[in-house]
Amino acid sequence: MARPPAAEQPDGVDTRTRIQRVALELFTEQGYEATSLREIAERLGVTKAALYYHFRSKEEIVQSLFTDQLAKLDELIAWGEGQPRTLETRREFVHRYADLLQSGRPLELMRFFERNQTSMQEKHQAGATIRERIGRLQGLLSTTDDPPAERLRRSLAIMAVHTAWFVLREPDISDEARRAAAVEVALSLVE
Amino acid sequence: MARPPAAEQPDGVDTRTRIQRVALELFTEQGYEATSLREIAERLGVTKAALYYHFRSKEEIVQSLFTDQLAKLDELIAWGEGQPRTLETRREFVHRYADLLQSGRPLELMRFFERNQTSMQEKHQAGATIRERIGRLQGLLSTTDDPPAERLRRSLAIMAVHTAWFVLREPDISDEARRAAAVEVALSLVE
DNA sequence: GTCTATATGCCGATAGAC
DNA sequence: GTCTATCGGCATATAGAC
Numbered sequence: 001m002a003r004p005p006a007a008e009q010p011d012g013v014d015t016r017t018r019i020q021r022v023a024l025e026l027f028t029e030q031g032y033e034a035t036s037l038r039e040i041a042e043r044l045g046v047t048k049a050a051l052y053y054h055f056r057s058k059e060e061i062v063q064s065l066f067t068d069q070l071a072k073l074d075e076l077i078a079w080g081e082g083q084p085r086t087l088e089t090r091r092e093f094v095h096r097y098a099d100l101l102q103s104g105r106p107l108e109l110m111r112f113f114e115r116n117q118t119s120m121q122e123k124h125q126a127g128a129t130i131r132e133r134i135g136r137l138q139g140l141l142s143t144t145d146d147p148p149a150e151r152l153r154r155s156l157a158i159m160a161v162h163t164a165w166f167v168l169r170e171p172d173i174s175d176e177a178r179r180a181a182a183v184e185v186a187l188s189l190v191e
Numbered sequence: 192m193a194r195p196p197a198a199e200q201p202d203g204v205d206t207r208t209r210i211q212r213v214a215l216e217l218f219t220e221q222g223y224e225a226t227s228l229r230e231i232a233e234r235l236g237v238t239k240a241a242l243y244y245h246f247r248s249k250e251e252i253v254q255s256l257f258t259d260q261l262a263k264l265d266e267l268i269a270w271g272e273g274q275p276r277t278l279e280t281r282r283e284f285v286h287r288y289a290d291l292l293q294s295g296r297p298l299e300l301m302r303f304f305e306r307n308q309t310s311m312q313e314k315h316q317a318g319a320t321i322r323e324r325i326g327r328l329q330g331l332l333s334t335t336d337d338p339p340a341e342r343l344r345r346s347l348a349i350m351a352v353h354t355a356w357f358v359l360r361e362p363d364i365s366d367e368a369r370r371a372a373a374v375e376v377a378l379s380l381v382e
Numbered sequence: 383g384t385c386t387a388t389a390t391g392c393c394g395a396t397a398g399a400c
Numbered sequence: 401g402t403c404t405a406t407c408g409g410c411a412t413a414t415a416g417a418c
Contacts, residue, residue, distance in 0.1 A: 015383080015384095028309075029309075030309060030312070031224060031309030031310055032309070033222060033224035033225050033310075034224055034309065034310065036410075036411065036412085037411085037412070037413090038410080038411080038412095046383090046384070046385090047384070047385060047386080048412085048413085049383095049384070049385065049386080049387095049413090049414085049415095050383070050384050050385080052412095052413070052414075053383060053384070054383090056413095057412080057413080058412070058413095114308070115308045115309045116309055117305070117306045118218075118219070118220070118221060118222030118223070118225065118306045118307055119222055119224075119225065121221070144361065144362065147372075148355075148359050148364060148368055148369065148371075148372035149371075149372040149375045149376055151358065151359065151372075152351060152354065152355050152358055152359060152372050152373065152376050153376050155354065155358045156347050156350065156351055156354065156376065159347065159350060159354070160343060160347055163343065163346065163347065163350070164339075164343050167342065167343055167346045168339050168342065168343060170335065171335065173339060177339055178339065180339075180340075181338075181339035181340040181343050182343065184340045185340055185343050185344050185347065206401080206402095227392075227393065227394085228393085228394065228395090229392080229393080229394095237401095237402070237403090238402070238403060238404080239394085239395085240395090240396085240397095240401095240402070240403065240404080240405095241401070241402050241403080243394090243395070243396080244401055244402070245401090247395095248394080248395080249394070249395095
């Protein structure tokens with residue numbers, strides 16, 4: 001998992017991590033397919049070959065982004081799958097999910113994934129993994145027995161929590177206010 | 192706009208239209224960047240050069256998909272911008288928007304757009320146009336003066352109408368039932 | 383760990399025959 | 401309207417020196 005033994009740059013971040021950061025940014029802005037390894041390398045001031053020392057392929061860069069962050073999501077899913085399917089569980093889930101998105105950087109990953117859905121297909125291993133987890137999340141809130149409107153509402157509850165960060169940008173809204181709005185709307189959708 | 196004078200294939204659809212259909216399908220499934228003109232041509236049993244007789248570039252194929260369908264959306268926006276910003280207008284908007292998505296094929300275009308967000312950037316002319324229209328749609332339902340939770344709720348109302356078609360698939364749900372669920376949830380979000 | 387140099391292949395796009 | 405043939409370019413990926 002972790003790899004402590006690594007040479008560090010002046011800014012205290014090793015090259016592997018710098019590659020991941022730049023790749024995530026460019027993949028999200030321009031798209032996975034539209035971003036070349038040459039572009040990533042140039043941004044970092046190294047050559048393509050240096051990238052291949054740290055990652056065996058372009059796809060492996062993406063995989064590394066997710067595997068480094070997937071653990072917390074799996075914790076939440078494990079918790080949810082051990083709870084009774086009650087209103088109280090759904091409420092608690094909304095809060096925990098909002099927490100999850102606010103801590104660490106899973107939100108940047110979500111955005112990357114959302115904007116690169118076509119690249120993250122079944123062929124892409126990271127894509128398959130994330131899709132499976134999203135299915136499990138939805139499964140925590142509703143079952144196929146529920147009436148359609150209710151299933152739709154509960155899917156939207158999850159979307160509300162991410163979407164809040166993209167819809168509520170301007171003007172001068174604090175992270176706390178955005179989170180409060182997300183939770184309020186999501187809660188109303190799981191009632 | 193229309194181009195009646197065109198040779199037709201045995202199945203009654205001219206080549207230009209067949210190119211558009213296959214392109215939309217492949218762009219949506221695999222992604223715009225990941226789909227080559229060679230692939231589209233092979234699927235149709237022609238060569239790349241034939242594609243270039245009908246469209247000047249890959250991007251022009253995408254543009255043609257939207258320009259052929261944008262008129263109805265513009266009608267809805269024009270109607271909405273001429274109405275008072277009342278609850279009754281929002282309700283009527285939800286119904287009209289659901290109508291719009293059910294008639295014709297704008298839904299397939301929405302799916303294509305949603306799954307190829309990174310390719311449909313500002314540089315891409317079709318992308319800029321659609322983004323502008325989506326902004327106008329959101330503007331019909333809410334203003335920046337509204338409190339955050341309300342703005343989020345109204346953005347979700349629009350999403351509910353599309354999302355219904357992707358979330359509510361199995362098992363044996365009719366178009367009418369799906370539409371009813373979408374409208375019900377969207378209405379509750381614009382109250 | 384990073385470099386130079388290169389292999390190999392597909393891409394979008396065009397020219398010109400039929 | 402569709403074809404064959406081709407251009408120039410950039411892609412991912414690798415070999416091997418330092």
